Amino acid sequence: KQEVTQIPAALSVPEGENLVLNCSFTDSAIYNLQWFRQDPGKGLTSLLLIQSSQREQTSGRLNASLDKSSGRSTLYIAASQPGDSATYLCAVRPLRGGADGLTFGKGTHLIIQP
């Protein structure tokens, strides 16, 4: 059974710092991996999706990498801003395609201090 772990569980840094959030998964047979952002009491916003054949994806100040063989992904946030404060979730899709459910980590709760 796939297990997804995110480290750290919480992180508080001053504005302007670059930071890295970590995600690991136990079964490397994944189709893709998605990073989401969740604001308190709100839904999930998709940030980046990496296919299993890709090594990284970039969107603005965000860069996500994937090392499928070691079961790891990182989300790099450059020049953090207070508006980046949220919980960041990592989720993997199994290697079956079609209408498959995602397995989520518990998330990293990020606070950016002004």
Place this chain on the structure above:
Amino acid sequence: EPEVTQTPSHQVTQMGQEVILRCVPISNHLYFYWYRQILGQKVEFLVSFYNNEISEKSEIFDDQFSVERPDGSNFTLKIRSTKLEDSAMYFCASSWSSGTGGRWTYEQYFGPGTRLTVT
């Protein structure tokens, strides 16, 4: 930009009552999902739906749950007899086969959620 919508945003019900949670997926999407998140815990997959039938379901999705796509736009989750432990945020998501070179992404887009409180 198209988005997934869910109603109601908050539902309070008594134990043993039936509830129906409603979702309107993004219009050209083909795959539909329900997830739940108990307060302080992980988001958990419940069920996926494709071509008018359940494609996959988790252990959580027992006989108390059912899903339906009653028309071309709505996707519903019914809980027949609610229990206290069904209290959670329920998220609907949808996706479609997008991509290039025959490599589909199935990127999932989530709605804002329905907070279900069972008393």
